Amino acid sequence: MDNLKDHLTTYLDSTREAMLWKVEGLSEQEMTRPMVGTGTNILGLIQHLATVEYGYFVECLGFTVEDERHDALMADPEVSADMWVPADVPCSEILDFYRRAIAAANHNIAALPLDAPATVSWWVPEKRDTTLGRLLLHMNVETARHAGHADIVRELIDGSTGMRRDNTNIPPYDPVAWTQLHANILRASESR
Known part of the structure; x- marks a missing residue:
């Protein structure tokens, strides 16, 4: 029998894994480097997703984080504190934070x-009043959206x-075919 909950969690787990994969092989500086004008960086996206996992799948379900x-980020007066990581916080701490948030979320789910x-x-x-099912759908969209951001940021960092x-x-x-495709797309764009 088709199980919607299993599908929603399987897709979410896959996208969570993709987020963690995006930092593999990067230095701490590369993980935290802002690559666009808004400051978007891969580790900041992961930290943000950890806070959101705790928010939706712990707090919103009536449990205590x-x-x-998480407590430090929620107490920080900086509105975008969860989107970047200060230099004195090791990157491994943020990756562990995300894994803890996922474990807490999965337990409640x-x-x-x-x-x-x-x-x-x-x-x-x-x-405001909703269900776990809607939260799962919301987090699938949220995580996939940020995985797309991470895709672009990683490509800007090292081409991966x-x-x-x-x-x-x-x-x-191969690199020649990518260069040719890029040139074709650029030519088409400039011809408009």
Whole structure:
């Protein structure tokens, strides 16, 4: 029988793994380097996702987050504190933070049915009361969105591309073919 909860968690787990894969082989500086004007960096995206995992799958389900890193970020007056990592915080600490958040989330997801009630205090009042199922759908979208950001940031850092370790979902072009494709697309764009 088709199990929606299994599908939602399988997709979420796959995208979580993709996020962690995006930092493999990078130095601490590369993980934290802002690559666009908004400051987006891969480790900041991972830290943000950890706070969101704790928020949706622990707090919104009526449980208490027990994580010092989470508490520190939530107490920080800087509104974007979860999107970047200060130099005195080791990158490994943030990766562990994400793994802890995933473990806490998965524990609660496994224990509750999709129709379990949830309350999202930061959503507009008429949509605050929701369910675990909707939170799973929301986190699939949120994590996939940030995985896309991480894809682009990683490509800007060192040219690495791909959707997941086990399925890059990228044509098997050699460097010459990529250069030619880029030139074709640029020519088409400039011809408009």
